[in-house]
Amino acid sequence: MDVKLKKMVLVINGVERIFMCDPQRDKLSDVLRRLGLTGVKVGCGTGVCGSCSVILNGKVIRSCTKKITAVEEYSEITTIEGIGNPQHLHPLQVAWMNCGAVQCGFCVPGFIVSASQLLKENPDPTREEVRAWFQKTRNICRCTGYKQIVDAVMTAAKVIRGECSIEDIQFKNPADGEFYGKPVVRPTALAKVTGLADYGDDQALKMPDGTLYGAVVQPRVAHHAKILAIHTEEAEKMPGVYKVITAKDLIAAGGSNIMAEGQFHERSTVMTPSRKIFQDEKLYRYGDVVALVLADNQLDAREAAKKVTVDIEPLPEYLTYLDAVLPDSIRVHDDTPNIFCEQPVLKGAGLEDAEKVQEMIDDAPVVVEGSFYSSREPHLSIEGCVLQAYWDENGVMNIQCKSQGTYSSIGRIGNSVGVPKDKFRIIMNPTGASFGWSTNAGDLCLVAAGVVCTGRPVSLSMTYEEHQHFSGKRCPAYSNGRLACTKDGKIIAAEFDYGMDHGAYSWGGDDVMTKPARFAFWPYNVPNVAGLVRIANTNHAFGTAYRSYGSPQAYTLSEPLMDMMAEKLGMDPFEFRYQNIARPGDTNINSYPFRQYPMEKMMDTMRPIYEEAVKRAKQEDTPEKRRGVGIAWGGFNVTEGATDSAEVALELAPNGKIIKYDTWHELGQGGDVGSLMVTLEALKELKITPEDVQLIQNDTGKCPDTGMAGASRSLYMDGNATKIAAKKLLDAMRKPDGTFRTYEEMKAEGIETKYLGRYETTTTPGLTRLDPNTGIGDPTPAYTYCLNMAEVEVDTKTGKATVLRFTCVDMVGKVGNIDAVNGQAYGGISHSIGFALSEDYQDVKKHNNMAGAGVPTIMDTPDEINVIHMPITIEDGPFGSSGASEAFQASGHCAVLNGIYRACGVRIHEIPALPSKIKAGLDAIAAGKEPEAPKKYFLGSDLYEELENIKENPVQFGGNDFFTPLGDADAERFF
Structure with a gap:
C-alpha cells in the first residue's frame, strides 16, 4: 500500500504539537491518542456516545468522527489532560469524584470536557440547562442515570462562582472513624476523572513491538447456514497481515475449538457444548466468528478481514422463540430439541394436581389473563470487547480483559485453545462497564487462540458493531398468565407459562430459566400456583447475564396482571398490592417463607408519595399530555446459592x-x-x-x-x-x-x-435448589426488594411516553457506601426506562449501534429520581448489608408500562413501548375499539399437558447433598 503522510501542527492544551498523520484514514481521535492523550476515549466510534469529546476552537465536538483533514492547522484543542491533572484538579474533576458521578468512568473525560465548556459559557446554569447541554453535545452515560452527573456540574459551578471552596465539596474522613455508609470516594476515581485510567484500547497502544492486532471475521450473511468453504487467500495477501486463523489452525495447534459449557439443571437435554470459537461447519447466528485476522496494526487487520469470504447453504432461520418451537421446526442443534430445559412451579392445590389450579381459576369470581413479551435487551456498555493476551516469562498465558469472573473465565475457556487451566492468568483491565455480557469468555478464547497459533502477543479490539453482534443479550421471553381473586381482592391462584429465547447457544440457559420460576408474582402471597418456564435455542444472539438476570422477564407478566386485576376489581393498584403482599407466615411461590418481610413497611413509606403523585397527575393531565402513575413490586436474590x-x-x-x-x-x-x-x-x-x-x-x-x-x-x-x-x-x-x-x-x-x-x-441452614419436579426450593440466603413508582406523560399526538419522575423504596440491608448504592439505583432505573421504552436488539441491521438500539439519553431519563433506602439490617449479611444493584433493574420497566396505561388507557403487552405502538392504541381508543393485544402464545404445548407430562416423568433431584426436603426442619421459619 502506498501511504502518503501529512505533517500538521495543532495547538493542543495550549501547546503547539507537531505530528504526522494519514489524511486518508486518520480521525482527530486517532491523532490525539497517538500523541499520548488517551483521556480521549473511543467507545462507539460513530459519534453517538460522546466519550471522545474534545473542545475544538471553542466548541465541543466528537473527535472519533472528525476527519483530520477537516481540522484546520493551528486549531486550538482542549482534551481532559488540559482541564486538570492529579496535582492540579479542576473543580469539575473534584465534584465528579465527590458527587458519585464516577462509575465505570469511561464516559467521564468526555463529560468533564463538555461541562467545562458549558461553565465557560454559562457559569450559573440551572439543572435543566445542564441536561439540555449534554443532550446537545450527545454525551451518553450508561452507568449513572445522569442524576449524579448533573449534581457534579452544579457543585463545581458553585466553586467556580466563588460561592464555596474546593475543600468544601470534598469528602472528609469522619472524626469518629465511622466510615460505613458514608460517601467515601472510589479509589479508582482520580485516574478516571483525569483520563489516566488505561482501559483496554489504552493498553493496546502501549503494547511492545512484536504485538499483533486482531480483527474478527463475522460473515453476517445469514442467521443460520451450513458453511461450505471459508476463503482466506485474499486476506492473507493484504499489507501487514501476519496470519489468518480459522478452526483448522487452532485444532492443529492443539486446541479443541470448543468452549467449555456446564449444564446443571436436572431437566436439561444438552449433553455436549454447543459453541465453538471459530465456526467451521455452521453459522448459528448473525455474530458468529469464522476467522481472526492478525496484522501489524489494527487498521490493516480490519481491512484484511473484509477480504475473507464464506460460501454457505442457507438453513431455516428461527429468530424468535415462537418460530423455534413450532411443530415442524428443525433443530437448531442436532443433539437436542429446541426447547432444551423446563422448570415447573407447583404450590398449594397445584402440588396435588396442577389441573386443580386450572379449575380454581376457571371457577374464581374475578379472573384476568394476558400474554406479554419482553425484548432482547442489549447491555450497551460504551466500551465493547477489548483485550490483550501474551505468554509471560513463566510460560503462563496472561489475558488482560473485561471479565466479571476472572477465575470462572478460566473454566469457561476450558481446553478450547489447548492451554492447561493452571497456565492461565486472567487480569482485569480498567473496565468501561459490562452489566453482564462479560460473564461469557468468548472474546478471551479468541485472543488466546491468536497467541497459541502465533506465539506472539495479541491485542483484539472489536468495533462497536462487531461487539454488538458478538456479545450476548438479555433473553427475550413470551409469557401467558392468569390471575384469580375473590370479589374482595384476595389472590386465590396464579397460572403462568414462560417461553424464554436463549438464542444460538445454551450455556447458562438452564440457570436463567429458574428466575421467572422464583420471581413471578413476587413478593405476593399466592396460595395456589401452576407454572412452567421453558427455554429454547433460536438463531439469534445468545442469552447471557444482564443485571437482574431473568427476573425482569418474570415481572413483565406478573406486574401488569396485578394492575389489570386491580382495575377489574375497581381497586386502586396500590391498595390491591398492599392487600396481597406477603406477611410473616406467608410463603413465596416456591413454598418457602420469604427471607425477610419488609413489604408492608416499604409500602407504608411509599403511600404518601404515591398519593401525592396521583393527585399531581390528575391536576396536570390534559388531552394533549396525558399523565399517569404506575406502580410495580420487584426484587432479586443475593448470592449464587447453597454452594457459593x-x-x-x-x-x-x-x-x-x-x-x-x-x-x-x-x-x-x-x-x-x-x-x-x-x-x-x-x-x-x-x-x-x-x-x-x-x-x-x-x-x-x-x-x-x-x-x-x-x-x-x-x-x-x-x-x-x-x-x-x-x-x-x-x-x-x-x-x-x-x-x-x-x-x-x-x-x-x-x-x-x-x-x-x-x-x-x-x-446458612436449609438452602436448596429448586426441585426440578415441583419448583419447591429456597436457593439463596438473602434478597433485595424494590417498590417502584413511575410518573409518566404520554403525548397523544405522537404516542411518545416520557418518565417525568421516578421513586424507588428499596431494602438492600445496611448501605455500605451511599454514593455507590445510589449510583446503582439511578443507573438501574435508567436501564429499566430504556427497557420499557426503547431498547432492543432484534433487528440486527437497525440495532447495530447504541443509538439504533435505543440507549436512553439524558433527556430520556428523569432528573427527579428519588431513592429511599429502608433502614433494615440483614442478620447474616456483613455489617447488616445484603446486596444491591440488581433489584434496581428488576421491575422498574413495569412501573413505566403501568404508568402509560394509567395515563392513556393503552396497555403495552410487547416491549419496547415505542411511540408507534402507543399511538396505534390511542387511535384504536379514539375509534371506539379496544387496543389490540396479542393472542395467547403457543409456547410448545398446552401448559397443563406439559405439567402432567413432567409429573409422569419425574427426574432425580441430582443427588445434591445440600438439598433438604420441605418439612419439619423448616417449621421455625414458617411460624
Missing part, C-alpha cells in the same frame, strides 16, 4: 498499611470502594482510614477467588470473607494488653502478617 463461596486475603505491610487481595470485579458498580468499605469496617479497631488501605484486585496471579460479580453477591460474600480474614489478622496483631503489634514486631516474633478469609453460604 468467596476468599479474600488481608496483609499487614511494612509501611503499616493494610493490603487487601480479592476479586471483587470492578466494572463501575463499585468493586473498588465496596471492598474498601468492608475492610475499613472489619478492621475498625485499628482506626485506619481509606489512605491506609491498598487494594490489589482482579488478578488470578495475585488474588484469591472471591467469585463472580453477579447475583448481587459481591458485598455479601466479600464482606463476610473479609470479616473472617480481619478477625485472624486482628487476633495475630493483638498484644496481651489489648494494643496491636506493628509489622516489625510481628516479624520479630515470627507471626504471619497475611491471612486468608473464606466464607461459604453453607453456613
